[in-house]
Amino acid sequence: MAEMNLKLIKKGAEAELYRGQWLGYDAIFKRRVRKEYRNADLDAYIRGSRTSLEAKLLAQARKLGVPTPVVLFVDLRNYEIIMNHIPGISVKKLIDTLDVPSVKSLFSTIGEMVGRLHLGGLVHGDLTTSNILVFNNSVFFIDFGLGEYTSELEARGVDIHLMRRALESSHHAVSKVAYTSFIDGYKGIMKEMGKEILIRVDEIRRRGRYVEGER
Amino acid sequence: MSSVQHVLGIECTAHTFGCGIISSEAAVLSNIKSEYTPKAGGIHPREASQHHTEFASATVKEALQRSGLTLSKIDAIAFSSGPGLGPCLRTGATVARMLSLLIDKPLIPVNHCIAHIEIGRAITKEDDPLVVYVSGGNTIVSAYSDGRYRIFGETLDVALGNCLDTFARALGLPHPGVPKLEALANEGKIFIPLPYVVKGQDMSYSGLLTTAIRQIGKTEPKDLSLSLLEVAYGMLAEVTERALAHTEKASVLLTGGVARSLRLQRILASVCREHNARFYVVPPDLAGDNGAMIAWAGYLAFRENLSVPVECSFIRPKWRLDEVEVPWRK
Numbered sequence: 001m002a003e004m005n006l007k008l009i010k011k012g013a014e015a016e017l018y019r020g021q022w023l024g025y026d027a028i029f030k031r032r033v034r035k036e037y038r039n040a041d042l043d044a045y046i047r048g049s050r051t052s053l054e055a056k057l058l059a060q061a062r063k064l065g066v067p068t069p070v071v072l073f074v075d076l077r078n079y080e081i082i083m084n085h086i087p088g089i090s091v092k093k094l095i096d097t098l099d100v101p102s103v104k105s106l107f108s109t110i111g112e113m114v115g116r117l118h119l120g121g122l123v124h125g126d127l128t129t130s131n132i133l134v135f136n137n138s139v140f141f142i143d144f145g146l147g148e149y150t151s152e153l154e155a156r157g158v159d160i161h162l163m164r165r166a167l168e169s170s171h172h173a174v175s176k177v178a179y180t181s182f183i184d185g186y187k188g189i190m191k192e193m194g195k196e197i198l199i200r201v202d203e204i205r206r207r208g209r210y211v212e213g214e215r
Numbered sequence: 216m217s218s219v220q221h222v223l224g225i226e227c228t229a230h231t232f233g234c235g236i237i238s239s240e241a242a243v244l245s246n247i248k249s250e251y252t253p254k255a256g257g258i259h260p261r262e263a264s265q266h267h268t269e270f271a272s273a274t275v276k277e278a279l280q281r282s283g284l285t286l287s288k289i290d291a292i293a294f295s296s297g298p299g300l301g302p303c304l305r306t307g308a309t310v311a312r313m314l315s316l317l318i319d320k321p322l323i324p325v326n327h328c329i330a331h332i333e334i335g336r337a338i339t340k341e342d343d344p345l346v347v348y349v350s351g352g353n354t355i356v357s358a359y360s361d362g363r364y365r366i367f368g369e370t371l372d373v374a375l376g377n378c379l380d381t382f383a384r385a386l387g388l389p390h391p392g393v394p395k396l397e398a399l400a401n402e403g404k405i406f407i408p409l410p411y412v413v414k415g416q417d418m419s420y421s422g423l424l425t426t427a428i429r430q431i432g433k434t435e436p437k438d439l440s441l442s443l444l445e446v447a448y449g450m451l452a453e454v455t456e457r458a459l460a461h462t463e464k465a466s467v468l469l470t471g472g473v474a475r476s477l478r479l480q481r482i483l484a485s486v487c488r489e490h491n492a493r494f495y496v497v498p499p500d501l502a503g504d505n506g507a508m509i510a511w512a513g514y515l516a517f518r519e520n521l522s523v524p525v526e527c528s529f530i531r532p533k534w535r536l537d538e539v540e541v542p543w544r545k
Contacts, residue, residue: 037486
């Protein structure tokens with residue numbers, strides 16, 4: 001693709017994000033870059049499989065009623081996804097500006113959305129506050145690069161566990177309130193199944209190294 | 216009381232009994248180690264602790280001698296109270312308690328992981344790095360935030376060093392296995408897919424290890440070693456990159472016993488170049504387990520009056536890095 005006037009807006013861990021026009025759309029170009037340090041075979045495998053899976057998951061999530069950027073084009077030769085730009089602000093940046101009731105309502109919504117993903121048979125795989133944007137009073141989920149199609153208890157549990165870890169490491173002051181609201185929203189969607197998953201979340205936590213109640 | 220203070224540190228969490236003495240100006244006056252090497256297999260906790268009991272006295276004496284100080288010039292005794300192997304921790308703690316009672320000076324419990332981080336910060340003079348701490352017992356990507364060292368990625372099961380050591384033993388490579396494994400991998404040509412497991416911020420090495428061991432005999436050792444190292448280090452590099460992108464720190468500090476791996480250094484240096492971050496490797500003497508790092512972290516805690524009475528100086532074999540308040544960073 002010959003793109004004009006692409007502007008680098010973020011150098012992420014595995015991809016570079018550019019912003020530019022694509023057939024008249026305000027678009028984000030997510031390009032998984034070659035890692036010089038990685039074996040070429042391993043590198044091509046990781047970039048290829050994550051690019052194609054991410055594109056599918058982004059589209060599938062929308063069908064489940066979870067806002068995500070619209071995928072406009074996938075270029076597997078260049079390990080690139082072109083999607084529409086969401087002019088929102090990340091929850092990571094937003095959270096510090098919110099009062100407690102707003103944190104509660106935001107995280108309850110986030111929990112609900114994660115519930116919809118899980119109920120629909122997919123997991124995000126990298127639930128952090130950097131990967132959720134707020135725009136127009138809606139939460140948008142981005143970066144499904146570590147996502148999967150799965151209804152396994154374990155994968156769902158890991159998703160919830162990661163959100164908890166992200167809150168504890170980056171947003172210590174509000175982590176308890178945010179996590180409780182997140183779980184409330186999540187359980188509202190998952191109903192009975194939610195209980196079993198939350199038991200697994202605690203198990204995953206205990207499986208961690210040196211934590212309270214470790215086996 | 217003179218303005219320069221001296222702290223003696225005892226390291227005794229796993230295979231190394233170390234005694235180091237530092238001054239309050241962050242000068243390492245001495246740093247002596249005695250290392251237990253198992254005759255076969257991995258560390259046997261009881262045998263390791265017996266080794267430490269046997270060599271503790273000579274190690275402490277040599278550390279004092281090298282520093283040019285007598286015990287009476289020591290202002291505090293620091294010891295690694297966790298995380299680590301119970302029998303080893305108890306031996307180190309016993310030595311430290313005895314020294315503290317003998318000279319009637321404060322006893323300072325130190326978290327082993329904090330000590331690795333603090334000595335790295337002190338010698339590189341890098342105030343706020345993202346720390347990649349890899350050893351036989353720990354694999355942690357951490358950075359300071361809001362009063363503590365937070366964990367931005369860690370192994371969910373075995374440590375990276377443990378994974379490589381175990382595989383090296385399975386291949387029949389003698390101790391220390393990792394350098395020999397790396398030499399073998401340098402001859403490897405063919406990459407074989409092995410489980411690459413990154414879960415969000417964390418990595419898992421147990422499935423990789425099992426699969427690699429099962430491939431022995433089916434794949435050329437050099438190709439298998441190459442593939443194992445590529446996947447194992449690749450996972451750590453990815454987690455480091457994620458943490459770097461997330462925390463936006465300006466530098467990366469590599470420490471722990473595995474920090475001496477040239478292959479890993481090359482990989483992380485490349486990660487840092489891509490993210491315009493400065494890259495530091497703690498020299499082997501201070502990156503592997505040692506007493507000086509315990510002494511230095513002990514001094515930082517001593518300044519904050521964080522000493523404990525002997526009767527409360529418990530060991531904590533499962534003391535997580537992110538449980539510890541670090542008031543000296545505020």
